[in-house]
Amino acid sequence: MGIFDGATDGIYRDKDVLDEDYQPDQVLEREDEIADYRDALLDVLFGRTPDNIFLYGKAGVGKTAVTNFVLGELRAEVETRDTADPIHISRVNCDSETTYSVIRELANGLLPATHSPYAAKGYSTSDLFDELYEQMERVGGTHLIVLDEVDHLSDPDALLYQLPRARANGYLNDARVGIIGISNNYTFRNTLSSKVKSTLMETEISFSTYDADELVSILEHRADLAFQPGVCEDSAITLCAAYAAKDDGSARQAIDLLRAAADAAWKADDPTITDAHVKDVRDDVDRGQLHDKISDQTTNAQRVLEAAARLQNKHGEPARTREIQESYQQLARSYGDPDPSTSLKFAQRHLDDLEMLGFVIKSEENRGKGGGRSYIWEVDMDLETVIDVREDIEQTNAA
Template identity: 45%
Template sequence: MGIFERDTNIYADRDALREDYQPQELVGRTEELNTYQASLQPVINGEQPDNIFLYGKTGVGKTAATRFLLDHLSEDAQQYEDLDLSVVMLNCDGLTSSYQVATRLVNEFRDETNQISTTGYPRATVYEMLWTELEETGGTVIIVLDEVDHLKDDSILYQLPRARANGNLEDTKTGIIGISNDFSFREELSPKVRSSLCEQEIHFPAYDANDLRDILGQRASVAFQEDVLEDDVIPLCAAYGAKDAGDARQSLDLLMSAGDIARKRESTIITTEHVEAGRNELERGRIQEGISGLTEHGHLVLYAILTLDLEGETPVRSRDVRPRYTRFSELANRDPLVPRRMRDHLSELAMLGIISVTERNEGRRGGTYREYGLDLSPELVLSALDETVELVGIHDSIMDRVDVDEGQPIRSTLDDY
């Protein structure tokens, strides 16, 4: 008998909870799908495609809706002999320039033996290669640029929509679909690009709890065995998802985490207790990922906030964080940053949701200032600061929360910080 055996007590198809799963029907987006479908209608009519710009926060269904409709569009296009449709989807995460996008598109149209390098060519040469590949492909080509807000320049967003008008393409009809998590990106585009790229705009608002319940219910019916979910599990996952910016991806991750914990504990049903345990596990991972991405001085600022919080000194002004931070920097043999740079780290921690920030206004006499406090459980933050604690030493405020190794320095609050 082997070590591993298939376990089907909880899951029927766990992959149905993953981001890349394509359901037979999209729920919670009827209005947006109708608008999107109408915007794609010129394609099926054999006309020049409209350029479409989608925007909305992460996890609100932009990419899922795009894949869903383009799959149907490609399938339906096959019934028309005079319609030759090609679809290329490119995620711009990790790409920062139009040059990189253009080289990636060229390689999308070429086979593996004829790929070009992503560096070393003049940009005009790469564009010429792209026009050649598009003309050889022929018919109608839809190019989807997902997470297009990663681009630092908008040259490709001008060149592609205007390729026929500028004489770069003669027979091939191209349509661009830009997908952005950041609406401000659209506002930063040059007017000429905005008028070309954003012919049709579709806004995807955050899902509410009812939408998320429908989405989770649809996926759960495929993912889980019958009668393994307690009645309150999906409403609770949906409520947390609605609270977390209406992100369907987070809700699905939470439901999967609850299922995994139930399976690990060899439970026959998934309960709200598993949901809470899953939420804590995901939160811990998110925090550790966020903290691990900070600089060394970011860790020192956070350690200062953590210890002040445990002493009951928060919310606290940046000027009162500075002595603790400065002392920690000295103990770590690092030169403290100037106050302005230290405040930048406080702002970054607040942006990540690790600390809270409150604006105070004391009128003419006191002026306006900010106060900071820890926005997460000290245990979660401390678990991600192991290296910093080892570098600085164990502050008196965390003595009962850490295991002290022999020879590890202990920094008492009786010191001068």
């Protein structure tokens, strides 16, 4: 008798709907955002250049799901419209990328099968732009370029200035371009040059975190698809939603928690998913979520966060900007960076971004009359877990 004999799906009907890459047929609790997205893309249906669109919001609040849904609907509608040009959707994850590497990836994605890919070296950025424009013109139609994690792009100004102006500058005649930027960083636009901001003229769509009621609605829909009837107790769904809403309002966290609780029930051969299963798996899921959130940040931002966490853990109180900067330098050197930044503004910028993302809390310190302005930073998550996660990430990167 084999070890897998008699194995069944048990409580599951379709476990795939709980996977991170599952794309639902309908996106719940994002009606306003979908309407704004639709309005910004309407010109595509009439052969005109669409608005550039930038989406802002924390991880797990529906930016990618809404993008996939809206672009799928747009593609289907374009096929029914004589006034619409064909659309070509290109997606690039900009994490740790440069304008050069992004343009190369976009150009390679448009090449015919008989053409060799553009090499990683041997071209100037200007040459690669020309190659991209040539391929866009050859293919024609409207090109929608989705730049995920656009705030992680090392030099965004060149890319975000050149592409929207390609027709105006005579590089494109038949083809049209629309940029869709997706960012976790609400302050990203402030980092762009004034000429880029005036060129983009983008539609901004902000995705707020989900509240508990919205998460219940999302989880109930997924549970109906994922489980056999009557398997998941209503209170277990409510508890998953409450935990996620209290943390960071992420649908991904709520769904991960529900899946982990379901796995616990399945492995124990329990007939229903209960509050007890949710409580049992919460710590492990929270740690995994924290690992993902931290690893999504740039290396320097992660190290600044770790520096703040280590200082707070050591002294039992939040740290000042300069203390964090000095601790960051020591950490960076210990991880093999021979020349870490010594600028106080460097630490301030990363700490401001971390505050916006909910990692830290900023308070102004009263230094008395004429003492100037000073800030202290409190890491708003479990310190030991932050430190452990960071050590895991560095060890993985070094392997």
